[in-house]
Amino acid sequence: MKVPLLDLKTQYQSIRSEVLDAVGDVLESQVCILGPKVAELEERVAALSGCKYGVGVSSGTDAILAALMALGIGAGDEVIVPSFTFFATAGCVTRVGATPVFAEIDPRTYNMDAEKLERAITRRTKAIMPVHLFGQMCDMDPILEIAARHGVLVIEDAAQAISATYKGCKAGSMGTVGCLSFYPTKNLGGVGDGGMLVTNDAALHERLVVMRNHGMKPKYHHQFVGGNFRLDPLQAAVLLVKLPHLDRWSEGRRRNAALYDAAFAGTSISTPWISPEMVSIFNQYVIRTERRDELIAHLERNGVGTEIYYPVPLHLQECFRDLGYKQGDLPVSERAAREVVALPIYPELTREQIEHVCRVIVEWAGQRTGSGQVGASLRSH
Ligand SMILES: *Cc1c(COP(=O)(O)O)cnc(C)c1O
Numbered sequence: 001m002k003v004p005l006l007d008l009k010t011q012y013q014s015i016r017s018e019v020l021d022a023v024g025d026v027l028e029s030q031v032c033i034l035g036p037k038v039a040e041l042e043e044r045v046a047a048l049s050g051c052k053y054g055v056g057v058s059s060g061t062d063a064i065l066a067a068l069m070a071l072g073i074g075a076g077d078e079v080i081v082p083s084f085t086f087f088a089t090a091g092c093v094t095r096v097g098a099t100p101v102f103a104e105i106d107p108r109t110y111n112m113d114a115e116k117l118e119r120a121i122t123r124r125t126k127a128i129m130p131v132h133l134f135g136q137m138c139d140m141d142p143i144l145e146i147a148a149r150h151g152v153l154v155i156e157d158a159a160q161a162i163s164a165t166y167k168g169c170k171a172g173s174m175g176t177v178g179c180l181s182f183y184p185t186k187n188l189g190g191v192g193d194g195g196m197l198v199t200n201d202a203a204l205h206e207r208l209v210v211m212r213n214h215g216m217k218p219k220y221h222h223q224f225v226g227g228n229f230r231l232d233p234l235q236a237a238v239l240l241v242k243l244p245h246l247d248r249w250s251e252g253r254r255r256n257a258a259l260y261d262a263a264f265a266g267t268s269i270s271t272p273w274i275s276p277e278m279v280s281i282f283n284q285y286v287i288r289t290e291r292r293d294e295l296i297a298h299l300e301r302n303g304v305g306t307e308i309y310y311p312v313p314l315h316l317q318e319c320f321r322d323l324g325y326k327q328g329d330l331p332v333s334e335r336a337a338r339e340v341v342a343l344p345i346y347p348e349l350t351r352e353q354i355e356h357v358c359r360v361i362v363e364w365a366g367q368r369t370g371s372g373q374v375g376a377s378l379r380s381h
Pocket residue numbers: 059060061062085086088089131157159160181182183193194195
């Protein structure tokens with residue numbers, strides 16, 4: 001049986017005619033830049049995220065970049081980011097001329113460890129950028145408390161966490177600004193690149209709207225240097241079709257996660273830990289094992305797709321060598337990079353596919369621990 005890590009075609013088939021109609025409407029209108037579809041999506045995604053304002057941009061990366069630019073972060077400034085994240089989080093900090101300072105993660109959640117965060121703060125710190133990795137939010141209360149005490153901004157990288165919650169608050173709504181991505185593998189994915197900034201700050205919203213269009217206002221008058229960070233209305237039209245399904249799709253991911261959790265209980269596989277204060281959207285279901293490469297090979301032989309998010313922590317990336325970090329500086333992040341592997345979790349997985357993945361993994365784990373009871377644990381759910 002084949003179980004790919006992600007299958008976008010099944011989801012597309014379920015909404016095909018609506019997507020084609022929506023794309024057709026944009027083509028007929030020939031409003032090819034911004035326009036009503038982008039405005040409608042901004043309103044809907046802001047509301048979904050518990051924010052007053054949304055600004056559609058060209059990608060999640062450009063959302064982070066525009067946020068840093070709009071907040072005036074640049075040369076001489078430091079921004080604290082986790083090391084165990086997608087590259088864009090830190091890459092954007094360097095692109096605006098500031099310095100990423102890498103913070104350690106909590107081994108259970110893979111998110112920024114609030115207890116260790118404070119040590120990374122210096123006189124130059126301008127912002128903290130918590131990343132809500134794999135669909136679960138960071139422990140935001142202590143992060144916000146530390147930020148407030150030191151007078152620094154909080155930019156949420158919520159690229160993997162649209163509509164996830166922490167104590168009932170939505171991802172992106174707790175800091176100064178939140179950055180979302182519509183990359184096709186995200187829970188709300190476009191048919192190409194796209195992203196959005198969400199905020200409750202009216203002045204920042206104004207500045208972001210101008211920033212994404214070359215800092216231009218009025219026409220051909222440039223208040224500051226911005227960029228072309230505009231969201232494409234074709235993407236907005238497709239995303240508007242998908243948006244009403246988002247909660248149900250995320251629920252499907254949680255259901256699949258619960259089946260995995262039950263099957264792997266009592267084996268040597270460690271399953272994701274979700275805080276009782278959070279609702280995760282399970283953008284990824286990430287397990288860990290010391291024998292990861294062996295497990296990946298076993299899964300591949302049995303038709304199961306996997307991916308490693310992320311194999312090299314950012315403080316050890318070649319492009320950041322000048323920052324002076326070395327192996328051993330962030331041991332929790334380094335260990336996660338050696339042990340994690342993501343399994344197929346998308347909502348359209350069939351029961352048979354999930355059972356196949358469970359059986360293949362429990363058999364493998366059972367050979368090592370002598371306890372391989374996949375049937376029993378699946379049947380009990
Ligand atoms: C996907 C992602 C981004 C970047 O989003 P793009 O839309 O691909 O540019 C940034 N940060 C994290 C954590 C992501 O997962």
